[in-house]
Amino acid sequence: xxxxxxxxxxxxxxxxxxxxxxxxxxxxxxxxxxxxxxxxxxxxxxxxxxxxxxxxxxxxxxxxxxxxxxxxxxxxxxxxxxxxxxxxxxxxxxxxxxxxxxxxxxxxxxxxxxxxxxxxxxxxxxxxxxxxxxxxxxxxxxxxxxxxxxxxxxxxxxxxxxxxxxxxxxxxxxxxxxxxxxxxxxxxxxxx
Numbered sequence: 001x002x003x004x005x006x007x008x009x010x011x012x013x014x015x016x017x018x019x020x021x022x023x024x025x026x027x028x029x030x031x032x033x034x035x036x037x038x039x040x041x042x043x044x045x046x047x048x049x050x051x052x053x054x055x056x057x058x059x060x061x062x063x064x065x066x067x068x069x070x071x072x073x074x075x076x077x078x079x080x081x082x083x084x085x086x087x088x089x090x091x092x093x094x095x096x097x098x099x100x101x102x103x104x105x106x107x108x109x110x111x112x113x114x115x116x117x118x119x120x121x122x123x124x125x126x127x128x129x130x131x132x133x134x135x136x137x138x139x140x141x142x143x144x145x146x147x148x149x150x151x152x153x154x155x156x157x158x159x160x161x162x163x164x165x166x167x168x169x170x171x172x173x174x175x176x177x178x179x180x181x182x183x184x185x186x187x188x189x190x191x192x
Contacts, residue, residue, distance in 0.1 A: 059086025
């Protein structure tokens with residue numbers, strides 16, 4: 001496996017398809033930072049990071065098995081998309097019973113209109129990344145620190161009473177802060 005580390009993604013995929021399964025191991029090691037990046041984006045929801053990393057690796061393996069060169073995207077783009085989609089589904093399944101609106105637990109680049117473009121044109125990718133960062137900055141600027149803390153604790157699964165105790169506030173104050181946060185985020189998401 002050591003000699004394979006200098007191979008390109010495409011060369012490793014070709015070797016994997018011809019039965020050299022250690023090539024998949026090299027790709028997994030190479031793309032572990034991407035898995036960790038997406039796992040971090042969902043770890044604030046109270047899901048164990050190790051579980052997220054495992055699910056991300058499963059999505060990466062699926063990307064290795066299903067990638068086609070004629071699909072119009074580089075493997076890096078395809079693998080990133082598969083990992084993001086896999087973790088998004090895990091987060092949705094884990095939080096399904098909490099009655100949390102999807103817009104509050106979906107990664108910002110997964111919100112309608114912000115997903116990766118179908119083509120892999122560099123200009124389009126850069127524009128999408130800038131839009132994502134802009135929306136994230138606007139979200140942070142819209143919410144006060146208190147609203148952000150309440151929202152984070154709520155998304156981690158804490159009750160209003162638990163949040164109030166943790167932040168040394170009243171449950172009514174927490175309820176008001178979460179109501180303001182929802183309203184602000186709804187407006188932000190409607191802006192497009």
